[in-house]
Amino acid sequence: MQQNHLPTPLARAAMRVIPASVLQRMIDALMRGMRQSHPRLFSNLERLDAAVVRIEPSDLPHNFTLAFGHGETSLTVTSSKDSVCSARLKGKLAALLDLLEGRIDGDMMFFSRSIEITGDTSVMVALRNTIDREEINLLDDVTALFGPFARPARHVASLIDKVGQRMKERIQEINEERSPDAQPAKAECDAMRAEVQALKTRLAKLEVRRQRTEVSSQ
Amino acid sequence: MTPSYLELVCPAGTPASLRAAIDAGADTVYCGFRNCTNARNYPGLNFDQDELVEGIAYAHERGRKVLVAINTFPRAGDEKPWHQAVDNAAEARADAIILADIGVLDYATRHQPSMRRHLSVQASAANALSIAFYRDHFDVKRVVLPRVLSVEDVAALIKETGMETEVFAFGSVGPMSEGRCxxxxxxxxxxxxxxxxxxxxxxxxxxxxxxxxxxxxxxxxxxxxxxxxxxxxxxxxxxxxxxxxxxxxLFEEPIGLNAIDILPQLKAAGVTALKIEGRQRSRAYVAEVVGAFRKALDGLAQGNTESSTNDLKNIAEGGRETFGAYKKGWR
Structure with a gap:
């Protein structure tokens, strides 16, 4: 089957080893390409109020600064966590790429705490909605950088992803063979944790009701 | 797509979400303008006039409908944006407008009489007298019922008023009078x-x-x-x-409304349409929820009364679901 999405393990592995200066040049090229392929996205971003969002992939050594609004859009690689920004978005690279490509609901990721947002929420809401308006496929945009070699590049990416998947599955199998009870135990543990949480809430409510009854009977 | 068991009315906060909803099997999509006339007036969300025209064309080409929500309440002396929104929706050839304010309803009745009018949940019409008022004075064709009624209450209201009703099937639950917190x-x-x-x-x-x-x-x-x-x-x-x-x-736990397991009861109560909430959410959410409800409704239309697989818990607020007021377990 044709690979449809940028393989996250491949992207993560590449971004872990590529020096920031080289990564920046690649990002500049990607942004130039995306400006051509998604002109509406850029005009919508540039119509927003000026803001700076720091994107912190928790499994990468780099952070990114996305500045948009007032007619400009830029994405910069940074290693600093202290630069001034309007808002911060933190999560694993896979989660961030899913968000960018509209594959997963941002609210769901927020409910489950797969992503964390701090700072000016209106900036993040505007950014999220503006990106979600556009149907982005990062694999198309990245492979387009290879010009006439876009198709072979896509094929190679697909092969690497398949090998990576197979390796991941095999490692999982080996782990399960070593510890056959690990998975059911974890699921059971999660269910019990949820049940304990629900019981705690009920208990708190009952306690409040008890205290109210006590107060009203005095 | 088989004839719908219940009309599936789905949210679209962006043109991409509208296409996602239609492609996932929505019978009808509701959306709103990018301004204060819309009860989901979030930054970066909603439609301008050109996007609405394009969205309606996309839906009509596929035999689906688009409703435009103009469901906030005008500020005194500043009614123009609401009047303009009514006229713009008519010009874009929307299939109906969803209104809440009696002034806007009056304007639409007089200036766009052929435009079908639905009563928004924001109007909080939860009893027969209230619903009959909107029906009789503004020729409202459908009422979106607040999320405070049990299935039995819904059935009684439909019987008493004879009105076409739309009820919430998936989304949020809240204890307040709708939209008036x-x-x-x-x-x-x-x-x-x-x-x-x-x-x-x-x-x-x-x-x-x-x-x-x-x-x-x-x-x-x-x-x-x-x-x-x-x-x-x-x-x-x-x-x-x-x-x-x-x-x-104290008021409400983080939990989402999901009525997918009581669709036959809602149908039996006389409900016409199911509303999925979430114009502020992503197109991934829209595609997932609409797809699940489409599957369930198609199954029921083909006589499959077995409960469908409900995989929507993860996408619900707090990762938990409830029937809300439809089944008032505390009674």
């Missing part, structure tokens, strides 16, 4: 009924507090949750407040 007005100084949002993003802040995150609306801390603990929306009704030394969800 005075707590939100108090905390933010902005009225949900005229500004269109109950927790304006401009007033929401998430702050790190050690290993925890605090969510705040205005200067009020609504919640504090630790790592791994599900987070609710930062709305006053989902706040965790401290009373008698105990922090608890």
């Amino acid at each position: 005075f707590l939100s007005s108090y905390m933010t100084g902005l009225s949900p009924t005229s500004e269109g949002v109950c927790a304006p993003a401009s007033h929401v802040a998430y702050k790190e507090d050690g290993d925890c995150i605090k969510s705040c609306l205005g200067c009020v801390t609504l919640n504090k949750f630790s790592k791994g603990e599900p987070a609710p929306y930062p709305t006053p009704c989902k706040g965790r407040y401290v009373t008698h030394g105990q922090a608890s969800y």
Whole structure:
């Protein structure tokens, strides 16, 4: 089957080893390409109020600064966590790429705490909605950088992803063979944790009701 | 697609979501303009006139409908945006407009008489007298019922008024009179009924507090949750407040409404349409929820009364689901 999405393990592995200066040049090229392929996205971003969002992939050594609004859009690689920004978005690279490509609901990721947002929420809401308006496929945009070699590049990416998947599955199998009870135990543990949480809430409510009854009977 | 068991009315906050909803099997999509006339007036969301025209064309080419929600309440002396929105929806050839305010209903009745009018949930019409008033004075064809009624209440209302009804099937639950949260007005100084949002993003802040995150609306801390603990929306009704030394969800727990398992009961009650909430959510959410309901409705239309697989828990607020007021278990 044709690979449809940028393989996250491949992207993560590449971004872990590529020096920031080289990564920046690649990002500049990607942004130039995306400006051509998604002109509406850029005009919508540039119509927003000026803001700076720091994107912190928790499994990468780099952070990114996305500045948009007032007619400009830029994405910069940074290693600093202290630069001034309007808002911060933190999560694993896979989660961030899913968000960018509209594959997963941002609210769901927020409910489950797969992503964390701090700072000016209106900036993040505007950014999220503006990106979600556009149907982005990062694999198309990245492979387009290879010009006439876009198709072979896509094929190679697909092969690497398949090998990576197979390796991941095999490692999982080996782990399960070593510890056959690990998975059911974890699921059971999660269910019990949820049940304990629900019981705690009920208990708190009952306690409040008890205290109210006590107060009203005095 | 088989004839719909119940009309599936789905949200679209962006043109991409509209296409996602139609492609996933929505019979009807509802959306709104990018301004104060829309009860989901979030930054970066909603449609301009050209996008609405394109969206309606996309839906009509596939035999589906588009409704335009103009469901906030005009500010005194500043009715023009609402009147303009009614005229723009008519010009774009929307299939109906969803209205809440009697002034806007009056304007639409007089200036766009051929435009079908639905009564928004924001009007909070939850009894026969109220519904009959809108039906008789503004020729409203459909009422969107507030999420405070049991299935039996819904059936009785339909029987008494003879009105076409749309009920919420998936989305949020809240204890307040729909869209009129005075707590939100108090905390933010902005009225949900005229500004269109109950927790304006401009007033929401998430702050790190050690290993925890605090969510705040205005200067009020609504919640504090630790790592791994599900987070609710930062709305006053989902706040965790401290009373008698105990922090608890006093009004409403973080939980989502899901009526997918009681669709036959809603059909038997006489309901015409199911509303999926979530114009402020992503197109991924729209595709997933609409797809699940489409599958369930098609199954029921083919006589499959077995409960469909419900995989929507993860996408619901707080990762938990309820039938809400449809089944009032506390009674």
